[in-house]
Amino acid sequence: MGRLWRMDLTTSYESVFASRTLARYQFREVRNAAAILKATNPRETCMIEGVLNDFKLLSSDLIDAGGSESALAKRINGSFRTMGWREARVDTDIELKLRIFPYRPAGERAVTESSTLVSNEGYKVDNFTGRIALDLEWNAKDGNLDRDIGAYRALYDAGLIDAAVLITRTQADLRELGTRLRIEAGIEPEEARKVLATSTTTNIDKLLPRMTRGDGGGCPILAVAICAETWEDSERSNSQI
Template sequence: MFETATFDDPVVLEPAIRKRWASLETSSAAAVLRAVCPEEWRDITSVLAAFSLNPSLWLKKGGNRGDIAKQIDDSFAALGWRETRVDLITEGVLVSKKGLEMERLPAVRQEGYLVDNFKGRVALDVEWNAKDGNLDRDLSAYRAWHEAGVISAAVLITQDRVRLKTLAERLWADHLEKLSGTKRHTKLPIDLGTSTTTNLEKAALRVRRGVMGTCPLPIVAATEATWNGRPYSP
C-alpha cells in the first residue's frame, strides 16, 4: 500500500475544500479520480464543498448516524449516484496447451453488499457512526471490485472522532451555560466516546495494514473545520 497526498495539489483539490476535511489516501487516489473519473470527482468535490456540519443535526439524540449520513447521501443522489449492490461472478475455463477451450466450469457468484453511492466506476460509502466492522466489509469489497476491474477507485467519507469530540463538548457546554448560566458537566446527548464506531482513526489503521492492495482510496473525514460555526440548538 502506498500512502500518498495528491489531494494537497491545488490542481487536484481546491485548497478551500482541503482545509475543511482531514484526508488520507492510497495510490494517488485523488489524482486518479480527477484524471480517470472526472465527472464523479466533480460530484465528490462539490458535495464536500457544500457540506457543513450542523450541530443541531449532529448532536441530536437518536439521529446522529442517520441524519448526517442521509444529508450527504441525498446530495450524491441529487447528482445521479445510487445505492447499489455489486456482485462478482467468477467463471473457470479449462484451456488446452494449444489454447483450445476444453471446458467451462460452473460460474460462482459472490454476493456483495449495498454500497451507499455508486456512479460510473466509483463506489462511495458514508460511514459516519456505524460499527467499525463495516470498515472491514467496505475495504475488502473495494479491493475485490478493483482487482476484478469493476471500479477505478473507491471513496470513504467519515468523521475525525477525536477532534469532533472536543468540538462537541465545547458546543454542549456553551448550550448548558446559555440555559442555566453555568457550564454543568453533563453527558453529551450522543455517545462520542466509543472507539468501536467508524472514524478516521479506525479506517487509517486498516488502510496502513495494506488491506487495500492497489485500489486507490481517498478517505475524507469531517473535523471542527467542517462545522458551520453555529451553536447547538435542540
C-alpha cells in the first residue's frame, strides 16, 4: 500500500521574524510562507510583526466568555484596520453561452444563442491588503478553518494573493493557564476547567492537518498561534519586576 501524500512543514519564519516575536508565539508554515511574505510584501510583513509584538493576551481573554467576536478579536482586527487592512471576498461570475449552429439544408441561416450567468459568492477573509489575506480564528468552530483555507486557495489560484496568514491559538497550555486564572478569579474549579475545553474549536492542532494534507493547494500559508507565552498581563509583569 502506497504512502499517503503529505505536504512538509517549512521553517523560514525562523529567519524572517525577530527572536522576541518567535518567543511569544508558536509558528508553523507550508511552502516557506514567511519568506515569501517578506520577499513579496515586505511592508505588510512588518505590519504583521508589529501587530504581534504590540498584542498582549490578557487574563480577561481567558476568564470572560467570548461572543461571535471577542474582545481579543476586536483588538487584533482593529490594529489591522487602522493600518488600512480591510475585509475582502472573491466572488466569481461565469457566463455560460449555448450556441446552436444552423443546418443550411433545412433553410436555417442564423446561429441561435442563449446565455446563463452563474454566480458564486466566496467567503470573506478578515483582513486583506497588498497581496496578503489574513484571518483570526481564536475560539470558533473548527469548520471555519476549512472556509478560510478554501478562500486562500481561491484567492491564490485567481492570482490575487502571494500568501496567507492565519492567527489562531494553542490548546493545552492556554487551557491550563485559563483554568488557573479563573480559579484565582473566584470561579469554582469545575466551572473554571471549562475554559477552551471543547475539542471542536479552532486551534493550531486542528489547523496543522489541513495544512499538511495540502488543503490550500499551492498557496503558502503561515500559521501563528497565540499561546501561554503571549500572556503579558499586569500580574505577570509585576511579578517579574
